[in-house]
Amino acid sequence: MSGILYIVATPIGNLEDLSPRAVNVLKEVDLIAAEDTRRTAILLRAYEISTSMTAYHEHSDERCTRGLVDQLVAGDSIALVSDAGTPAISDPGYRLVRAVQRAGVQVVPLPGACAAIAALSCSGVASDHFFFEGFLPAKAGARRHRLEELSALGYTIVIYEAPHRLYDTLAAMLVVFGAGREVALARELTKTFETVKRAPLGELVSWVREDSNQERGEIVLIVGSEQDRAANSITPEIAELLTALAQSYPARKAAKLLSPVVDIRTSELYDFLLEQKRPKS
Numbered sequence: 001m002s003g004i005l006y007i008v009a010t011p012i013g014n015l016e017d018l019s020p021r022a023v024n025v026l027k028e029v030d031l032i033a034a035e036d037t038r039r040t041a042i043l044l045r046a047y048e049i050s051t052s053m054t055a056y057h058e059h060s061d062e063r064c065t066r067g068l069v070d071q072l073v074a075g076d077s078i079a080l081v082s083d084a085g086t087p088a089i090s091d092p093g094y095r096l097v098r099a100v101q102r103a104g105v106q107v108v109p110l111p112g113a114c115a116a117i118a119a120l121s122c123s124g125v126a127s128d129h130f131f132f133e134g135f136l137p138a139k140a141g142a143r144r145h146r147l148e149e150l151s152a153l154g155y156t157i158v159i160y161e162a163p164h165r166l167y168d169t170l171a172a173m174l175v176v177f178g179a180g181r182e183v184a185l186a187r188e189l190t191k192t193f194e195t196v197k198r199a200p201l202g203e204l205v206s207w208v209r210e211d212s213n214q215e216r217g218e219i220v221l222i223v224g225s226e227q228d229r230a231a232n233s234i235t236p237e238i239a240e241l242l243t244a245l246a247q248s249y250p251a252r253k254a255a256k257l258l259s260p261v262v263d264i265r266t267s268e269l270y271d272f273l274l275e276q277k278r279p280k281s
């Protein structure tokens with residue numbers, strides 16, 4: 001009887017984000033295949049797990065995959081873990097899963113932390129349809145080209161970004177998507193310096209430029225779609241309400257009062273009122 005390959009999600013920062021089921025499986029399997037055994041050792045120590053480990057990472061060759069498959073076929077159970085989050089999501093895993101399935105061995109997922117989903121869930125950006133991009137190309141030209149391809153998508157886009165490329169990526173997005181596109185930056189989730197900020201792209205770029213701390217740590221960008229931007233903008237009903245309020249209050253106060261009710265920025269509402277007052281040529 002062959003063993004089982006467990007795909008075990010591990011925390012993306014806070015070590016408490018490991019499910020009791022994951023702890024049990026990591027204790028009970030014969031072997032843990034880890035992307036970086038030193039990183040995983042920290043987690044195992046915290047949970048007093050003494051299961052032996054082997055390295056399985058993006059440079060692991062066919063022989064290494066074959067070895068794990070043979071061990072599973074012989075009856076051992078193995079847990080696959082990555083450095084953080086869910087294996088096979090911008091991390092090694094799917095090749096092993098395919099090889100194991102080909103050998104007729106059962107693959108069982110143990111769901112848990114995933115930076116993309118955690119970021120999406122707290123971003124406030126529309127999440128009913130989304131496209132997971134993962135990492136953009138590292139080279140500026142290819143990255144810009146990829147952003148141009150993505151700009152046509154009518155969905156929210158989830159992007160993983162390295163801190164040293166953040167500013168350049170935001171600047172390229174500004175050119176391709178425009179300053180009004182809503183983007184959330186989710187940084188260091190579940191860690192001490194956890195930060196989530198959603199703003200129009202132009203504002204977000206200025207914010208990052210003025211505070212270089214925002215270019216540290218681990219980052220997910222959530223890009224709202226053009227359609228959402230339009231849907232969240234000032235409808236005729238909102239315009240009517242705003243105009244009525246502006247008859248009783250100064251423009252800025254009217255904008256401020258309505259902003260939390262309609263979830264549109266005070267500045268956008270205020271600009272709208274100014275625009276209305278401007279004589280039409």
Ligand code: SAM
Nearest residue numbers: 012085086089091114115160161188189218219
């Ligand atoms: N498999 C992982 C998952 O399920 O989230 C993703 C691995 S990928 C190699 C690492 C990237 O995930 C980082 O560069 C960053 O973009 C994102 N990430 C990981 N941990 C994060 C955190 N705590 N906060 C924000 N982003 C994080």
